[in-house]
Amino acid sequence: MKKDSQYDLNIARLADKTHHFAFELDRAFFEQFDQQLIPDGKVHADVTLTKTERLLTLDFDLQGTVRQICDRSLDEYDQEVEAHEQLLVRFGDRVEELDDNVLQITPDTQTLPIAQHLFDYIGLALPMKKLHPRFQNEPDENPEADAKLIFTTRQEGDEDDDNNDDIDPRWNALRNLN
Structure with missing residues (x-):
């Protein structure tokens, strides 16, 4: 400068x-x-x-x-x-x-x-995405752009944690603290 x-x-x-x-x-x-x-x-x-x-x-x-x-x-x-x-x-x-x-x-x-x-x-x-005014009112080409991401640690097919016997016994002790 x-x-x-x-x-x-x-x-x-x-x-x-x-x-x-x-x-x-x-x-x-x-x-x-x-x-x-x-x-x-x-x-x-x-x-x-x-x-x-x-x-x-x-x-x-x-x-x-x-x-x-x-x-x-x-x-x-x-x-x-x-x-x-x-x-x-x-x-x-x-x-x-x-x-x-x-x-x-x-x-x-x-x-x-x-x-x-x-x-x-x-x-x-300045906006991150620089679009000419003629493009600013067009819908996004990617319909999933507005979709929300939901995070979960449970995977599909997993059973309820209460019925799972493979849990480390230290975690079971922590559940009793309620």
């Missing part, structure tokens, strides 16, 4: 209160990343940053469309995306990612880059 300060939040100058930022993510934004998942798009990102003495809370609201390639027909289409994510940034002795949505930065950090987070949240909002 290329370094673009347009998507860096200058947190050193911010007062301890709530701040609002808006970003328009277009082709230039997606071209910064060395990837083929999202070649183009028009996404509006509202970022609400709540700064306190020990913690930054960033709420991301993303809405728009991104260009995708249909898995079935290889036609390009516009996929609507909507995402609402939260990122917590705490202050500590070193910079590290503690969890998917929890970062730790040093207190002397001047700027917080959010471009990668914006891209990741858009990528997570």
Whole structure:
């Protein structure tokens, strides 16, 4: 990814209160990343940053469309995306990612880059199966796709466990614990 300060939040100058930022993510934004998942798009990102003495809370609201390639027909289409994510940034002795949505930065950090987070949240909002809108209302070719899997340890032909004499006697002792 290329370094673009347009998507860096200058947190050193911010007062301890709530701040609002808006970003328009277009082709230039997606071209910064060395990837083929999202070649183009028009996404509006509202970022609400709540700064306190020990913690930054960033709420991301993303809405728009991104260009995708249909898995079935290889036609390009516009996929609507909507995402609402939260990122917590705490202050500590070193910079590290503690969890998917929890970062730790040093207190002397001047700027917080959010471009990668914006891209990741858009990528997570995409469906696993990318289908052109003309295919989305068609029934699945596999009728068993919606069937539920039921797990059982008993195989067909097995008799009731109470009548089975091949059971280890230790299990019988456990049955009497009721």
